[in-house]
Amino acid sequence: RAPLLAVDHLGIDYRLKGIALKAIEDVTFELKAGEAVALVGESGSGKTTTAMAIAGLLSPNAAVSGGEVLYRGSRLPIDEDDAMRPHRWSDISVVFQGAMNALNPVHRILNQIAEPCMLKLGYSKVRAMARARELLELVGIPPDRGRAYPHELSGGMRQRVMIAMALACSPSIVIGDEPTTALDVITQAQIMKLLVQLRSQLSLALILITHDLSVVAESCDRVMIMYAGRIVEEGTVSDIFSDPKHPYTKLLIDSIPDPSRGRREIRPIPGDPPNLVSRPSGCAFRTRCPSAMPICEAEVPTYQRLGYGCVACHLYQSSRPASKVAANV
Ligand code: SF4
Numbered sequence: 001r002a003p004l005l006a007v008d009h010l011g012i013d014y015r016l017k018g019i020a021l022k023a024i025e026d027v028t029f030e031l032k033a034g035e036a037v038a039l040v041g042e043s044g045s046g047k048t049t050t051a052m053a054i055a056g057l058l059s060p061n062a063a064v065s066g067g068e069v070l071y072r073g074s075r076l077p078i079d080e081d082d083a084m085r086p087h088r089w090s091d092i093s094v095v096f097q098g099a100m101n102a103l104n105p106v107h108r109i110l111n112q113i114a115e116p117c118m119l120k121l122g123y124s125k126v127r128a129m130a131r132a133r134e135l136l137e138l139v140g141i142p143p144d145r146g147r148a149y150p151h152e153l154s155g156g157m158r159q160r161v162m163i164a165m166a167l168a169c170s171p172s173i174v175i176g177d178e179p180t181t182a183l184d185v186i187t188q189a190q191i192m193k194l195l196v197q198l199r200s201q202l203s204l205a206l207i208l209i210t211h212d213l214s215v216v217a218e219s220c221d222r223v224m225i226m227y228a229g230r231i232v233e234e235g236t237v238s239d240i241f242s243d244p245k246h247p248y249t250k251l252l253i254d255s256i257p258d259p260s261r262g263r264r265e266i267r268p269i270p271g272d273p274p275n276l277v278s279r280p281s282g283c284a285f286r287t288r289c290p291s292a293m294p295i296c297e298a299e300v301p302t303y304q305r306l307g308y309g310c311v312a313c314h315l316y317q318s319s320r321p322a323s324k325v326a327a328n329v
Contacts, residue, residue, distance in 0.1 A: 002073030004172060004205055005031040005054070009067035012049050012058065014276065021276040023049045023062065024229040033172065036199055036206040038216035040252070041226035042273045047209045051175045055094050056084030089120050093166040097178040102162060103150040109161045110146030116168040135164040139194060156187035163194065175207045180215065192219050214256045217241060225249045228274050228284035235309030245311040247289045283314065291315060
């Protein structure tokens with residue numbers, strides 16, 4: 001049976017002054033119904049480009065350079081705005097970061113939640129407003145607050161409204177694009193708890209985009225670590241945390257504050273991620289990697305299947321790439 005979503009060797013380029021810059025390359029993963037996966041990486045790693053590609057929301061200067069995305073076994077027209085329209089909201093929806101920018105400041109929140117029900121599901125205004133009240137309750141907002149305008153709500157309440165809108169047409173997949181950015185720590189935890197609860201209540205599949213590895217521990221089943229446009233490691237949450245393989249994953253985990261070891265501050269990874277214009281040859285992480293070897297400059301590491309997942313690093317390189325090893329298992 002086909003997985004709910006399959007991202008197959010997807011590549012996306014950004015065109016800038018006639019030059020094609022690789023934003024993501026060879027991105028491959030599957031998502032089962034009801035599963036929660038996280039795409040984790042620093043800014044510029046390609047995680048948001050991957051998510052926006054899946055939702056068919058690429059910017060006008062972006063183009064698919066290779067691969068495809070399949071939804072329930074059928075190719076999604078991710079680079080055709082009109083053809084993608086029936087899938088947005090109904091099959092795949094997005095909870096964007098920064099709800100204040102994503103919500104319309106001059107419309108009451110109930111009307112904003114009701115709108116996709118009328119446009120996509122063909123509901124009458126009365127039925128759509130009833131559905132919007134239901135959705136407000138589902139995300140923990142008293143329905144009588146529906147008359148409020150976005151600026152009258154706290155940041156956490158606005159993010160709950162964004163979640164209600166994302167759920168309006170009962171999608172199978174919700175993408176959370178840094179859904180807790182700009183919220184205080186307590187509100188972040190409440191929003192993540194809400195997403196986890198809704199995921200199990202509605203059997204949703206969740207793709208969580210985040211730069212913060214610590215938020216995925218409680219909320220996701222699997223993690224994919226992205227660096228410079230590629231997935232460099234993939235595994236279950238428990239394996240990634242207990243036995244990370246890729247040097248970048250290890251540094252990401254070490255950067256998380258750990259009060260039990262007297263570390264209360266984030267410990268940043270030394271150096272900066274490469275930009276789209278100047279990616280190092282070979283392994284893109286080699287300029288920051290404490291384990292870099294001469295081969296890391298010469299060759300891009302291929303994916304190797306380990307016990308629980310995959311890693312792309314010359315430290316684990318065998319003669320057979322992951323896809324061939326996987327086919328033989
Ligand atoms: Fe480090 Fe080399 Fe592995 Fe890249 S391939 S992460 S540079 S050891």
